[in-house]
Amino acid sequence: MTASPSDPALEFFNLVAAYSGTGAENDRLHADFTRATWANPLLAAHRKHVEQHQLGFGDPAFHQLWHLLLAASHQRFGAFDALEIGVFKGQVTSLWALLATTHGYVARIHAVTPLVGQPMPAAGWLRSLRYRIDRRFRERVDSGDFYPPEDYEKIVRAHFTHYSLSFDAVRLLRGYSTEPALQAEAAHDRYALLYIDGDHTYEGACADIRSYAPLVTPGGWLIMDDAAHDLPGTTFWKGYESVARACRLLPGLGFKNVINVGHNRVFERVA
Numbered sequence: 001m002t003a004s005p006s007d008p009a010l011e012f013f014n015l016v017a018a019y020s021g022t023g024a025e026n027d028r029l030h031a032d033f034t035r036a037t038w039a040n041p042l043l044a045a046h047r048k049h050v051e052q053h054q055l056g057f058g059d060p061a062f063h064q065l066w067h068l069l070l071a072a073s074h075q076r077f078g079a080f081d082a083l084e085i086g087v088f089k090g091q092v093t094s095l096w097a098l099l100a101t102t103h104g105y106v107a108r109i110h111a112v113t114p115l116v117g118q119p120m121p122a123a124g125w126l127r128s129l130r131y132r133i134d135r136r137f138r139e140r141v142d143s144g145d146f147y148p149p150e151d152y153e154k155i156v157r158a159h160f161t162h163y164s165l166s167f168d169a170v171r172l173l174r175g176y177s178t179e180p181a182l183q184a185e186a187a188h189d190r191y192a193l194l195y196i197d198g199d200h201t202y203e204g205a206c207a208d209i210r211s212y213a214p215l216v217t218p219g220g221w222l223i224m225d226d227a228a229h230d231l232p233g234t235t236f237w238k239g240y241e242s243v244a245r246a247c248r249l250l251p252g253l254g255f256k257n258v259i260n261v262g263h264n265r266v267f268e269r270v271a
Contacts, residue, residue: 046098065266
């Protein structure tokens, strides 16, 4: 790490300035961020709770990434808005709220999510046939786009309550990110942070980028989940080819890939 842990914003900016994107560097950053998460009592406790109760996926390294990104957002913008597309069980939104509360950031958190499952069709010959002949269905299966039917709102609310936080403080846009009415409602805001973790098919990831990336304020960051498929490195899960391919839209929308940690790619809006 290139800066004092007491100044996470400066640490982030220094890491970005030094980043070259080699495989060795990507492996080192993932290892460094993992260690930093477990060395921080707040981040470690949150991640342990997530893992023990199966409240999300991703890597422990991402907790440190959010720690640095929220500090950088606070330093650059003062009060800021952050949007997550695809909340699942509340790992990221609860961490954002916990970090903001702990460090005194004025952060308005937004969430676009249906809070319902999308169960995989039952196994059998019909599903096998559909997988062979239906390209969209096959890509959804291959990109992990199905989730069991659970009471996701109850799970997320309990997750927030565990940290004495209120999910009601989150601006919830309940539905799918492709719904025109929901897109229109989200368009009223500008975001310092946008985390896209929704539909991982190529069409789905492209749709989220086209609809929501323009809402990131200049100087803000868009973070793509599961998007490192074509990046060098050998020690971390790289995500899906479909999402990495969708990221090729971002330079044309004014974004520059400034750093990557595991399969989370960070793009800054520079134009």
